[in-house]
Structure formats: C-alpha cells, structure tokens
Amino acid sequence: MNTNKFFNTASARRERENLSAGAAKSAATKRKFPLINQKEIERKILGIDVRKLVAQIKKLRPAPKKLFEGKLRIKYYDFADGRIHKKRDLLRIREFWPKSGKPYSELVYKLYKGVQKNCKVFDELEFVIPGTHDAEKLGLLFGRMGLKEMVYYEKKRTLYKWGDVKFEIDEHPKIPAFMEIEGKSPAAIEKAIKALGLEKNEQSAETIEELLRRKYKGIGLNDLRF
Numbered sequence: 001m002n003t004n005k006f007f008n009t010a011s012a013r014r015e016r017e018n019l020s021a022g023a024a025k026s027a028a029t030k031r032k033f034p035l036i037n038q039k040e041i042e043r044k045i046l047g048i049d050v051r052k053l054v055a056q057i058k059k060l061r062p063a064p065k066k067l068f069e070g071k072l073r074i075k076y077y078d079f080a081d082g083r084i085h086k087k088r089d090l091l092r093i094r095e096f097w098p099k100s101g102k103p104y105s106e107l108v109y110k111l112y113k114g115v116q117k118n119c120k121v122f123d124e125l126e127f128v129i130p131g132t133h134d135a136e137k138l139g140l141l142f143g144r145m146g147l148k149e150m151v152y153y154e155k156k157r158t159l160y161k162w163g164d165v166k167f168e169i170d171e172h173p174k175i176p177a178f179m180e181i182e183g184k185s186p187a188a189i190e191k192a193i194k195a196l197g198l199e200k201n202e203q204s205a206e207t208i209e210e211l212l213r214r215k216y217k218g219i220g221l222n223d224l225r226f
Contacts, residue, residue, distance in 0.1 A: 070098035076151035088112035105135035117186035
C-alpha cells in the first residue's frame with residue numbers, strides 16, 4: 001500500500017476543508033461587520049417634544065422599524081495641531097449601549113463635503129467593532145500614531161428607519177433634545193419633515209459643536225455627560 005499517497009490525499013482534503021471553512025468564516029464576518037462607504041446627508045430638527053414625536057413616527061405608513069434605543073459614548077480623535085478638525089472632517093469612535101442586547105462600537109471617518117439645501121453632507125467610511133474592549137485598544141493604537149482623544153460626550157438615542165430615511169432622536173444632558181433626519185437626498189429629508197408635520201420647527205445643517213456655540217453658549221461637547 002502506498003501510504004504516502006493516502007496521507008497526501010487526506011492532507012489535501014483537510015486543507016481544502018480548512019480553506020472552505022476559513023472562506024465561509026471570512027464571508028460571515030464581512031456580512032456581520034461590513035466596511036460601509038457612503039454619503040451621509042442629514043438635517044437637524046430642533047424644538048421637538050420627544051414623546052409626541054415618537055407617537056407621530058409610529059403613525060407613519062409603512063410602519064417604521066426601531067433599530068436602536070440606548071446610550072452612546074462618543075470620542076473624537078485628532079492630531080495635536082488639530083488638522084482633522086480644521087478640515088471639518090471627523091475621526092470618531094462610538095460605543096453603543098442598547099437597552100437590550102450586547103454593546104458594540106463603531107469607527108467612523110467623515111470627510112466634510114459642505115452644505116446642500118440646508119443639509120450637512122459628509123462622505124462617510126465606517127465599520128462596526130464587536131464589543132467595547134476592542135474600541136479601547138483602538139484608542140491606544142491611535143495614541144501610538146500621535147492622535148489624541150479631544151472630545152468625549154454622551155447621549156441617549158432612539159433610532160427609527162422609514163424606507164430609506166432614518167430618524168435619530170438624540171437626548172443630551174444640559175440641552176434640549178433634537179432629531180437628525182438622514183436620507184439619500186435633501187428632497188427625501190423634506191418629504192419626511194412634511195410627513196411628520198415638522199415644517200415650522202427650526203431646522204439646521206450645523207454640527208452639534210456649531211449648534212452649541214450658537215444656541216447654548218458656555219456648554220461644550222465635553223460638558224454633555226450623564
């Protein structure tokens with residue numbers, strides 16, 4: 001009996017099985033934690049009553065889907081010379097702590113593209129990080145690269161998806177709640193505003209940092225902690 005032939009065949013079969021399993025695992029990982037490259041178009045709606053707004057959202061048809069409810073911890077990173085902030089870009093790690101389910105994190109880089117029809121526009125690159133410990137390790141890695149944690153703040157968020165539109169209701173300590181509507185175009189956002197009857201509410205394309213400077217003087221992002 002040619003034992004070498006037997007072992008070579010068995011070895012080759014195991015290698016194919018391992019490669020197949022590895023490919024399946026890699027594909028599953030890509031499906032679960034994809035790298036998302038997208039354009040973000042959004043507008044803030046101020047002066048909201050959270051309870052009434054949620055009731056209005058639930059009346060929409062087809063019925064919106066609630067994607068998240070819980071607490072967020074947000075960190076911005078930059079170099080000592082502030083080069084990212086000066087470009088109005090954003091490097092951010094967010095920790096998501098849902099009311100139910102496991103916490104997870106998200107790494108995002110936003111490339112500022114300006115304001116279009118009263119909507120803030122970014123080219124956004126993001127991916128989800130399982131858990132929160134890996135996000136802490138990533139922060140340490142940023143430190144080795146010369147980046148510093150410049151901002152830390154917290155908020156509560158309730159997120160609904162209605163078709164291609166997202167309603168992000170944000171509640172921060174020390175300032176009134178507001179909602180960000182995110183859509184594929186300013187026209188889609190306008191349609192959602194009308195559907196909710198929010199045309200008379202103050203609307204803004206500002207970042208939260210710009211909003212604080214204009215409306216809530218003396219309060220910075222680092223002050224927004226529960």
